[in-house]
Amino acid sequence: MTPATSVTKPKVLIIGSGGVGTISALSLTTNNKCEVTLVVRSDYELISTKGYSINSCTYGELTNWKPHNVAKSVTDAAERFGPFDYILVTTKNIPDASITCEQIIKPAVDSSPESVIILLQNGLGVEKPMYAAFPNHLVLSGISHIGSTYYHGHVDNKGPDNVFLGDFNPEGKRHPLSQSKIEEFISIYQNPDNKNKIVLDENVQKTRWEKLIYNSVFNTITALVNLDVTRLQINGVNEDLIRPAMLEVIAIAKSVGVECDASKVDKFIHIGDGLFYAPSMCIDMRKGQLMELEIILGNPMRIARENGVSTPILSVIYSLLKMVQFRIKEERGMFELNQEDFKGNSDDYARIFHDKYV
C-alpha cells in the first residue's frame, strides 16, 4: 500500500529556489525518503508548467524536472502541503532588505509547530533573529559548498553538493532533539554511492568563520571594484590587501574563542587561481541587487568592535560597502531622497535619514 507508506515520510519545505535550493531539492527527491515542496516565487509559472532544465556534474542532464510539490509562495506551500517536518532555508540572507528571512518563512513555521528550521546560508549570526522570532523551534546550521547557479528555469551545477550540518550551539547548550534531527535529515539527504555529501558538523561556528575568511574578503572587495577574483590578483593584491584582510577575520574569530586553521589563508588566496570567478556579492552588485553584506561583513565587524579587535582594512571596506548597499537600495526604490531634507550641517544627515527614511 504505497499511499500509507508515503504518509509517514517526513515533509521537507525548501524556501529559496536558486542554485543551492534547487540542487537540495534534487538531492532529496533522488533519495525519495521525504516529500519535497519547493517554493518558487518569481518563476512560478515557468517552473510549475515546464519544470527545470538542469545540467549537473552529479545528476547529469535533466529536463522538465520538478520536485514532488511546487508552491508559488510560502503561504501557498503551508496551506497546500504543510505542516512540514523540516524547513530548509536556502534564500540569500539580507537582514536590511525590505523583508527579512524570518518574515519570509513565518507562514510555514507558524503552521508547522514541530518543524526544524535549517539555515543553509552563508555568514555569521544568521541564527540570532531566527531564535528570537521562533523560540520554540529547533534551528540548525547548514553550510553549503557547491558550485551552482540558477537563471530563468535553468540550473548549472558545476561543483558537487557538499553540506555541513550541525547545531549552532556548543555541546551542552543544545536542544534535546538536536542530535536525532540532524541524523534524520542527513539520512534523508545523503544520496547512495556518495553522489552528494552531507556530514555532521560538530563545530559549525568554526566552519562558518573559516568560510568567512574567503567571503568577507573576496566577496566584498570584488563587489567594491567590480572585478572577478583573478583580475584582483592581476593587480597584485594577494599580499598587501587580501592576506592582511583575511588575517583580520582570523583575529576576530579568535576574539570569540574560534581558532581558525591559519593554512586556510593560503588555501583561499589560491583556491580560485585562474578561474576568473566573480563571487556572489560581486554578482549581486552587478545585477543591482542587495548584497549579503551584513551577515558576511557587518556581523563580524560588530564583533570586532565589541572585542576591540583592530581591523584597519575591513573597517574601510565595510564603510565603503555600506554606501554601495545604500546606493543599490536607492536605485531599487527602497527610499526616495528629498534633497530639501539635507540642507543644513552634514553631521546631522545620518540622523535625519534614519528618522525620516528608515
Add this chain to the structure above:
Amino acid sequence: MTPATSVTKPKVLIIGSGGVGTISALSLTTNNKCEVTLVVRSDYELISTKGYSINSCTYGELTNWKPHNVAKSVTDAAERFGPFDYILVTTKNIPDASITCEQIIKPAVDSSPESVIILLQNGLGVEKPMYAAFPNHLVLSGISHIGSTYYHGHVDNKGPDNVFLGDFNPEGKRHPLSQSKIEEFISIYQNPDNKNKIVLDENVQKTRWEKLIYNSVFNTITALVNLDVTRLQINGVNEDLIRPAMLEVIAIAKSVGVECDASKVDKFIHIGDGLFYAPSMCIDMRKGQLMELEIILGNPMRIARENGVSTPILSVIYSLLKMVQFRIKEERGMFELNQEDFKGNSDDYARIFHDKYV
C-alpha cells in the same frame, strides 16, 4: 596701425577645452592683452563653426563665442598660430593614460623655444614629468578654484574663475625669469573690475596639498562607491572615514615640510553640505573615463611610503581605486586579457600582466 600693435601681444596657447580651459580662454580674450589660441580636439567641427554657448556667473550668457584662434590639434595650433609665449595646460592629468600630458603638449613646446608652460591642473607632482621632458622651459603652477563644466559646445560656469599662480620651486631655486613671467601672465589674465581673480602664490606646494585634503578624500571615495558627497554624508561617514583620511593627507604633507592649515579639514568636510555634488573622479568613473588617480592619490601615497607615514585608510582606498582604474582601462580597450596567460600561481599574475600588457 592696429596690425603692428597686435603683433607685439604675447601669444597664449590653451590646451584643454573643458570647463576650466574655455573660461580661461574667455578671461584672456576679454582683456584682449594677448592672442588666444584654444585647442579643441573632439568637438573641433562644432566649435570652429558655431562657437561656444556659455552661461557664466561672471560673463553672462554668450552664444557663438570663440577665442581669437581655434585649432584642431596641438600640432595644428603650433603650425598655424605659434610660436607661443605661454602654453596653458588645462587638460586632466592622467600619467597612466595611453598618452601623457608631456606627449600632448610636445609639438607646441618644441616649436616655441621661449614658451612658459603653466600647468593649471590638480594634484601633486604634475611638474616632475614636465621638467624631465622640457628641461629648458620654465614650468609654472596654476591652481584653479572654479565651478565650470563643459558639455558638447556648452559651458556652465557657476563659480567664479579664481587662479593661484606661482613657481613650483621654493625661493632661491627658481628660474631667473620666473617672477617676471608670473607677473606678466597675471597682468594679461586679470580682468578689470575683479571680474575674475588671479593671484601670485608664493607657496604653491602648500596650496596644492591643501586642495588635496579635499580631493584625495572626497574625489576618491565618491568614485569608489558611486555616490555624491552629500549621499556619503547621509551615510554618516564625516567622522569615522572622511576626517581621519583628511588627517592622513595632512600628515603626508607634514613629512615633506608642508604645514597645512588644520582648520581646512572642517572647512572641507562642510564645504559641500547639501549640494549633492559629485567630484570629478566620480564623474569620470561614471562616464567610464580614466580618473586622475595618480596625481590626486598615487603621488601622495608614494611620498607617504618613502617617508614612513601611516595611512591606513588612504592605502586601502588607493589599492581599491587602482583596480577600478584597471577595470576602466580594460573597458576602454587599453588592453585585452588573454585568460590563458593567467592559469598558474596567482602571485605571478601582476608580473605577467606587467611583462605582457604594459
